[in-house]
Amino acid sequence: MxxxxxxxxxxxxxxxxxxxxxxxxxxxxxxxxxxxxxxxxxxxxxxxxxxxxxxxxxxxxxxxxxxxxxxxxxxxxxxxxxxxxxxxxxxxxxxxxxxxxxxxxxxxxxDGIVVATDKQGPDFNFKLEQLYLGLADQTLRGGQLVKQPYKNWNEVGPNLPKARILAYGPPPTSGTRDAWIELGIEGGAAKLPTLAKMKAADEKKFKATVSPMRTDGGWVDAGENDNAIVGTIEKTPNALGVFGYSFLEENASRIKGASINGVKPTAQAIASGQYPLSRSxxxxxxxxxxxxxxxxxxxxxxxxxxxxxxxxxxxxxxxxxxxxxxxxxxxxxxxxxxxxxxxxxx
Incomplete structure (x- = not known):
């Protein structure tokens, strides 16, 4: 029993x-x-x-x-x-x-990571290394690593508009942020001979040196809501927004994507890998x-x-x-x- x-x-x-x-x-x-x-x-x-x-x-x-x-x-x-x-x-x-x-x-x-501006803003055609030079916390100037000194994009490169450096992007918890750091910031830094040598010698040191984003207000962690970033760059003259390609597609009447290395963010360019900031x-x-x-x-x-x-x-x-x-x-x-x-x- x-x-x-x-x-x-x-x-x-x-x-x-x-x-x-x-x-x-x-x-x-x-x-x-x-x-x-x-x-x-x-x-x-x-x-x-x-x-x-x-x-x-x-x-x-x-x-x-x-x-x-x-x-x-x-x-x-x-x-x-x-x-x-x-x-x-x-x-x-x-x-x-x-x-x-x-x-x-x-x-x-x-998907592609897009660097976008308001439809009425200036046209940007970044070289990949310019994303690193303008937005990283430590950057190269005169061949030396220094705390970020650049205030306007034309100081980073004469091909860029005379517009203040202000970018709204994803926070550290975001996969978009991880891909942005890997493809845009580290990818851009590796284009520069001084940092390419550092990467070859000590990749951990390279990442620790180039990956942190600037903290003086030129880069703003804007949260996980990419639609909110779209709204912010519409209201903020010359500001950039960093987010996934799908948000550019959804808001094509309001914003436009910058070229990277002369390549516009399009579905074809992303699928082929021609666009430098492409991801799975x-x-x-x-x-x-x-x-x-x-x-x-x-x-x-x-x-x-x-x-x-x-x-x-x-x-x-x-x-x-x-x-x-x-x-x-x-x-x-x-x-x-x-x-x-x-x-x-x-």
């Missing part, structure tokens, strides 16, 4: 645990502000097609989203992390430590939640569908630049098979 009562009690506890584990009846995705509008649109279409509860999509920045995603398994943590850069080795290790073991990495398309976008899926969170597999399937991320899909209309057909097919295969990603190298 005691054994029977014990078995019944165990079954009851397991049932309660299962109910707690599956208490959330909707998909939850959190992370990149750049991926946010794409994920929101997919959520709308998924809900219409399936009749299931609309997913919860949060814009926290890539770093914030991955941190929450890696907090653990179960209904208290997101099923998906939206990311505008690859997951870092340190983040992957944090996931593993918290019991988030099988992570599926799916690339959804491309991702979603990371918690495989342990498939079959637990209702609709998770269907949501991921919708995300990689031809209708969404394929050429001519509804996300292309929102500014997402599609993957080449072979890569897109490979991502559809991943969404079906859900293979766990290997540990990142760095």
């Amino acid at each position: 005691n054994k029977l009562l014990g078995a019944v009690a165990t079954i009851a506890l397991l049932a309660v645990a299962d109910q707690a584990h599956a208490a959330r009846d909707y998909v939850w995705a959190a992370g990149s502000s750049t991926v946010f509008p794409f994920s929101t649109r997919v959520a709308e279409n998924y809900s219409k097609k399936t009749g299931k509860k609309s997913p919860k999509i949060e814009s926290l920045g890539t770093g914030g989203g991955i941190k929450m995603f890696c907090g653990g398994t179960g209904e208290k943590f997101p099923d998906i992390a939206n990311a505008s850069r690859p997951m870092k080795k340190s983040e992957f290790q944090a996931c593993q430590k918290a019991g988030v073991k099988d992570i599926v990495e799916i690339k959804i398309g491309f 976008l991702y979603i990371y899926v918690k495989k342990s939640q498939v079959g637990v969170t209702p609709g998770l597999k269907e949501f991921v399937t919708e995300f990689v569908s031809d209708a969404a991320t394929g050429r001519g899909g509804y996300l292309q209309g929102r500014g997402l630049i599609p993957l080449p057909p072979a890569q897109h097919q490979a991502m559809k295969g991943k969404a079906g098979a859900m293979p766990a990603m290997p540990a990142p190298k760095e």
